[in-house]
Amino acid sequence: MDCQLTQDKTTPAKIADGSKRSNRVGQVKEVTSLTNPLIKDIRSLTQKKNRDRTSSFMAEGLKLVIDALEQGWQISTLIYSKAAKGNATVEQVAARTIARGGLVLEVSEKVLGSITRRDNPQMVCGVFEQKYAALASIQPKEGETYIALDRVRDPGNLGTIIRTADAAGASGVILVGETTDPFSLETTRATMGSIFAVPIARAGVEDFLTWCNRQKVHLVGTHLAGAVDYRTINYKQRPTVLLMGNEQAGLPESLAQGCNELALIPQSGKADSLNLAIATAVMLFEARRHLLEVRR
Numbered sequence: 001m002d003c004q005l006t007q008d009k010t011t012p013a014k015i016a017d018g019s020k021r022s023n024r025v026g027q028v029k030e031v032t033s034l035t036n037p038l039i040k041d042i043r044s045l046t047q048k049k050n051r052d053r054t055s056s057f058m059a060e061g062l063k064l065v066i067d068a069l070e071q072g073w074q075i076s077t078l079i080y081s082k083a084a085k086g087n088a089t090v091e092q093v094a095a096r097t098i099a100r101g102g103l104v105l106e107v108s109e110k111v112l113g114s115i116t117r118r119d120n121p122q123m124v125c126g127v128f129e130q131k132y133a134a135l136a137s138i139q140p141k142e143g144e145t146y147i148a149l150d151r152v153r154d155p156g157n158l159g160t161i162i163r164t165a166d167a168a169g170a171s172g173v174i175l176v177g178e179t180t181d182p183f184s185l186e187t188t189r190a191t192m193g194s195i196f197a198v199p200i201a202r203a204g205v206e207d208f209l210t211w212c213n214r215q216k217v218h219l220v221g222t223h224l225a226g227a228v229d230y231r232t233i234n235y236k237q238r239p240t241v242l243l244m245g246n247e248q249a250g251l252p253e254s255l256a257q258g259c260n261e262l263a264l265i266p267q268s269g270k271a272d273s274l275n276l277a278i279a280t281a282v283m284l285f286e287a288r289r290h291l292l293e294v295r296r
């Protein structure tokens with residue numbers, strides 16, 4: 001994002017991270033106007049085209065911002081509400097932002113609410129640089145599990161899957177084909193911070209299948225017509241990629257045919273399928289159970 005410091009109502013903030021930069025002085029800009037150009041730029045990140053153009057995105061909440069900084073994500077702007085002024089942790093985060101060349105905005109609650117589109121916004125949010133892992137650079141190792149998602153559409157599903165992948169110890173999430181944006185506000189909210197912990201890669205169908213062959217992974221598709229019970233799969237023989245189908249259409253033939261096995265989670269009752277994020281959780285924790293068993 002193009003965020004330039006201007007001169008009006010600017011107050012100094014001390015670096016408080018105890019590092020050798022501790023006597024440098026940065027600047028905090030106070031903003032109360034909803035029409036301030038900096039705020040308009042940040043608000044525009046609710047639209048994908050603007051996130052793509054600037055290769056940036058917004059994350060809400062002090063915990064998420066701290067997680068991101070700890071994990072080396074590049075922050076361009078920290079925004080906090082006036083109510084957070086004087087909060088030692090917020091001031092530390094502000095100092096770290098300035099030390100990394102970022103901009104710090106102290107805003108009214110109304111402005112913060114307009115950015116995050118919430119009536120009761122979090123006190124802090126940050127604008128970060130987007131980061132994708134290059135699929136070609138990923139070389140899965142034995143005992144690792146990856147999730148691949150075919151054309152995932154729902155931001156809540158994607159966020160929940162990224163969070164679950166993190167909790168289940170998966171090594172990354174691969175987005176196959178046209179998917180919802182992992183850096184939308186809705187998705188990052190649903191990840192609860194795991195967006196900063198789980199590598200995300202993206203690929204077209206052909207590139208994905210070529211990579212699977214090259215890396216000799218065990219590609220397990222999940223399918224309502226799967227011939228193999230998901231509990232009987234050998235998740236340990238090679239690195240595993242669990243491939244999940246689109247919410248409406250399921251896995252297309254082009255992907256199903258490239259799988260080494262098609263797994264079914266047996267169901268009872270009248271539901272014809274599980275929700276995508278739930279099915280992913282079931283698969284991930286089954287794979288994890290097998291992997292942990294072998295280590296005992």
Ligand code: SAM
Binds near residue numbers: 276
């Ligand atoms: N109507 C779609 C279909 O025919 O596949 C349902 C898609 S389902 C909501 C989304 C994805 O979750 C599926 O493509 C599959 O990957 C996974 N899934 C859901 N229930 C499953 C089950 N019982 N066994 C295996 N995979 C399942």
